[in-house]
Amino acid sequence: MMTKYRNMNRRKVLGMGAAAACLTALPRQAWADEPAMAAAIKDMFGDKAVLDGRISLTMPVLSESGYFVPVDVEVDSPMTPDDYVRRVALFSERNPIALMALYNFTPYSGRARVEGKVRLGGSQTVHAIAEMSDGSLYGTSFKVHVTLAACVVN
Amino acid sequence: MADIRLSIPKSVESGAVIELKAMIRHDMESGYRRDIQGQAIPRNILEYFECRLGDTVIFSADLFPGVSANPLIKFYHRAQESGTLTFTWREQTGQTFYKTAELVVL
Numbered sequence A: 001m002m003t004k005y006r007n008m009n010r011r012k013v014l015g016m017g018a019a020a021a022c023l024t025a026l027p028r029q030a031w032a033d034e035p036a037m038a039a040a041i042k043d044m045f046g047d048k049a050v051l052d053g054r055i056s057l058t059m060p061v062l063s064e065s066g067y068f069v070p071v072d073v074e075v076d077s078p079m080t081p082d083d084y085v086r087r088v089a090l091f092s093e094r095n096p097i098a099l100m101a102l103y104n105f106t107p108y109s110g111r112a113r114v115e116g117k118v119r120l121g122g123s124q125t126v127h128a129i130a131e132m133s134d135g136s137l138y139g140t141s142f143k144v145h146v147t148l149a150a151c152v153v154n
Numbered sequence B: 001m002a003d004i005r006l007s008i009p010k011s012v013e014s015g016a017v018i019e020l021k022a023m024i025r026h027d028m029e030s031g032y033r034r035d036i037q038g039q040a041i042p043r044n045i046l047e048y049f050e051c052r053l054g055d056t057v058i059f060s061a062d063l064f065p066g067v068s069a070n071p072l073i074k075f076y077h078r079a080q081e082s083g084t085l086t087f088t089w090r091e092q093t094g095q096t097f098y099k100t101a102e103l104v105v106l
Helices: A002-031 A035-045
Strands: A055-058 A062-065 A069-075 A085-092 A099-105 A113-118 A124-132 A137-148 B004-007 B017-024 B046-053 B056-063 B072-078 B083-091 B096-105
Touching: A035 A085, A035 A099, A035 A124, A055 A124, A055 A137, A069 A085, A069 A124, A069 A137, A085 A113, A099 A113, A113 B056, B004 B083, B004 B096, B017 B046, B017 B083, B046 B072, B056 B072
Parallel strands: A062 A137
Antiparallel strands: A055 A069, A069 A113, A085 A099, A085 A124, A099 B056, A113 B072, A124 A137, B004 B017, B017 B072, B046 B056, B046 B083, B083 B096
16 A cells, blocks of 8 residues: 555656656747847857857856846967957847847956856856957857846836 | 046066056946836947057957946056057047056166
8 A cells, every 4th residue: 555655656756857857848939049149140240150168157156136237257378469369249049139248358357267247137158259360250158147127127 | 537547567667567447437328228207218328448658559358238337447557668658549429538658667
């Protein structure tokens, strides 16, 4: 009797887990590859391939307020006149304007790192793309949860 | 006049990479908010930031409504010569705000 009850419980728990996985998977798919963001990225960098690596984006996993979300972007580069990071752009999937900030570096920067704060209109994946002095692109993303979205009512 | 705060090291060794922090008090009004009567509040943001050492631009940024109010920006500079650092922000109205600081390289 006890064994049977335990089995039932286990089955139920597994079922709930599967249901929860479906629920969380749905909105993620709905946001993925937001066309407005894709268009903004194409506008800035064209159709060039965005490579992985060399760039890191650090943000808090959970933010209580979407009005002030800290961002910290760093690109691995020697920052010499021959090889430096030209610019780094931050894109949002859910803000009315996908491009949030564009940072322009020079060889005088010494280190391709910048920190700031952005507004986010809800939980989403934030994307950072760096353009090197030779024109190559490196990108990364960071998934953030935002409790209170920055006001984007029209 | 805008309230600008800067944080730069007092003096640095030549070749050292230093951290520069700049903050300006500004609403960065996004244009997506409404006032208490339901009227849209027009957009008024800072759209450009620049840091120069003498006449040389060492770092700049294009800002959009996605940047928080009272924007703080932290970036780096490889110190090679002493000079005057000028931090300038340009509002979309064309008005500019700036503050200078002396960089002393030993």
